[in-house]
Amino acid sequence: MDIDNHQLSLGYLTGLASRLFNRLLTQRFKQIGIDMTAEQWGVILVLKNSEPMTQNQISELLYLEKSSVSRSIDGMEKRGWIVRQRSVIDSRQKLVSLTQKALDIVAQCSVIAEEVLRDVQQDVDNDSLQRSQEALLQVIHKLRQFN
Template identity: 30%
Template sequence: MPFYADSEFAPDISIGYLIRRAHQLGGVAMEPVFAAEGLTGIQWSALVSIFFGRGVTAADLARDLGHDKGAMTRLVDTLEERGWITRQRTPEDRRCVKLALTGEGEAVALRCKRHVVACWNTWLADWSEAEVQMMISLLQKLRGTLAVAAGAPCA
């Protein structure tokens, strides 16, 4: 049985709207953390994606962060200019360029990560551990559902 009905659908119960709005509010609240390190939220996201091995190439980063490849190339250019990442062509395929954090890039990512963790711990202070675990589990389940559904038409 479907959960949503046209007559009752509104932003305050829309999963998409609520996730987007929470992401926006969190981003605004964390801007000072990133600004103190001289970077933007998307630049930090790229550094962290590389750090965790999710963004080994600019194309990987674009997919992981939901950015177009052209914008990601410009972002990678900026990170390289700042000395936070390096690009290296692979010996097997010279067309493939691998990204890696420099020591300074890793240091910036880790400093920001500590602040991000502190922010989330503050925001979730009145949540029980079970509530946080449930939220994470449900979001992971939703991510999986949407990954399977990507490209498939809705009803």
Template identity: 30%
Template sequence: MQNYNLNDSICFVINLAGKNMVNSIATSFKQAGYDITYEQWTVLTQLWNQDGRTQNEIASMTSRDQTCTSRLIDNLEKHNYLTRQPSAADRRIKEIYLTANGKELQEKLSEIAQQTIDRATVGISPAEMALCKDVLKRVACNLG
């Protein structure tokens, strides 16, 4: 049996690329003067795409557990980026809505994130990126 080469394993490479991307986006936000974490940005992004989602929907869409999602929402609410409102259909359920402050972040944070992604993908063709994303989605699906 050959020795396992961690540095060549798909698990290691995916994790390294993911960590570097998350850290770069978070650093870019901070350097631009925004006190927003990568995790908080993923919640905001879901609401920018469709405001009024439930905490369960946000947790599912960001692949986080309920406790972590609740904490992220609490912190964003403290900074007046979003608010919880009772659902019209079921008052036990809270829907999460962006505030004006949360909506104002969309353009700038999206621009910063895209610039970071552009730096990360220099020298990679659109076809290569499409193939990479397709393969990674299949890996995730196989394990999910």
């Protein structure tokens, strides 16, 4: 790859697409009065689909830095969306779980997330979208091997 053409590299393009998508999702949440970041939405989805877990487990599942997850969870706790409780099995660990308040907004946020996906993919034909998804899954698989 030509060093002068870095803006066409897969790393640059996927990073940019991710940041733009997250920004749009956050804006759309704010438009309906929900002060939530895309990263916090990711945490909610992980917790909604699993048992309570530690911050480290959330970090590993989302491939995010522990400090980033910690900041997200702190903000979510202040909003009353999550609670941290000592583990019955290991009292040194705190388990994170969703509150009813968080579960009450999941449906609204899911609709917004689906709308964002529909909006940004509307001009991409299904074959191109499917090929892109397959290629990204291959890249993700390879990245996980290297990490």
